[in-house]
Amino acid sequence: MIVNSIFDNTKTAFTLKSDSELERAYFLFKMISKEPLVRIGTAATRLALNMNLPVEGLIRSTVFDHFCGGVNEKDCISTVENLYTTGVHSVLDYSVEGKEEESQFDATMEKVIELTHFAKNKTTMPFSVFKPTGFGKFKIWQKITENEPLSDEEKGEWERIKGRYEKVCAAAAECDIALLIDGEESWMQDAADDLCEQMMAKYNTEKALVYNTLQCYRWDRLDYLKEQHAKAKAGGYKLGYKVVRGAYMEKENDRAEEKGYPTPICESKTATDDNFNSVMKYIIDNLDDISLFLGSHNENSNYLALEVMSAKSLLKTDQRIWFGQLYGMSDHISFNLAAAGYNVAKYIPFGPVKDVMPYLIRRAEENTSVAGQTSRELTLLKRERERRKL
């Protein structure tokens, strides 16, 4: 039977935080709960970094250290080991974004392969991860998604993207480390989905090794999942999905409006929640064919997953179900789930400060726009502060 309040335990949630870290987290969430401050702060930070002003130290001691593991993987090791003392696993996420050079795509691929080898035989790191646009230009993904012809040069770029996918999937198979592929904007995602489908057909013959992402703020994702399920059954391979709500909602809605096509986003938050929960339930109903990585900070969805697992008498440690949250967010979910015996992993982003700025800005904006979530973090931090005083 599920105890329907396990996430309320702040002692477990913040067990790894010293008093001063607790204070810093409180201060940070207080700051990013103020929308004008985030707006001005992100614009000023972008400008300062572009002008090479010395603001890295300030960024590091505030948002960066809270949401990232460090500038390189070595910096992250102590965090990985520390998290594992509580049963929480790590997914090291090389979060460099917005690159446009072939040499940079190769470097990102090499980094993912290196991390996969690094994770081999380590119980602390069961997954590797990358973003499609980390391996090739956004424009190429978009052109293929929109059925636009590629120039000869672009055809070469596309072949190299496919080659990079092949190499990381082969490394994942060799090391037996599952590979999560992030979801991005809908106007490039079809190409990424199709390529990932090919990788799943090739590498998921025994179990889910390669995982695609389903962004459930898209109303078409349940049908897409069912379609993929039928194909996988016919093709004799397994599916793996990271299920999230989606991080690009405003961008998606703005573009749809600007270009005059129906938005791919659900009509309301409730519709997204229902879609997310339906996708999650569909997967748990079909665990023999599909594995789940549930990436969410939503308490209700996480509780629902526990209920569905319990109703089906699934083991908490069933390797086909993982729970994931981002480093620096929703510790009350991660640490309490791990303490209760479930499979939990934190995404730990890392990379040079300037290169992880798009990621950090998304986190700041997400915590500003999702007012409920920020006030929840603040309430929990405050409660823990008071508990420690007592």
Ligand SMILES: Cc1cc2nc3c(=O)[nH]c(=O)nc-3n(C[C@H](O)[C@H](O)[C@H](O)COP(=O)(O)OP(=O)(O)OC[C@H]3O[C@@H](n4cnc5c(N)ncnc54)[C@H](O)[C@@H]3O)c2cc1C
């Ligand atoms: C481990 C992990 C991995 C992730 N990987 C990815 C990824 O690969 N790609 C990606 O895009 N995101 C990714 N995310 C980010 C994820 O999409 C965000 O955490 C999410 O936006 C917040 O949703 P939530 O489930 O935590 O819950 P909530 O806070 O309950 O939901 C907020 C989300 O609901 C949706 N929403 C809000 N208002 C509306 C509305 N009016 N109408 C319709 N929908 C609405 C939006 O998606 C919004 O972000 C990941 C998150 C985690 C934890």
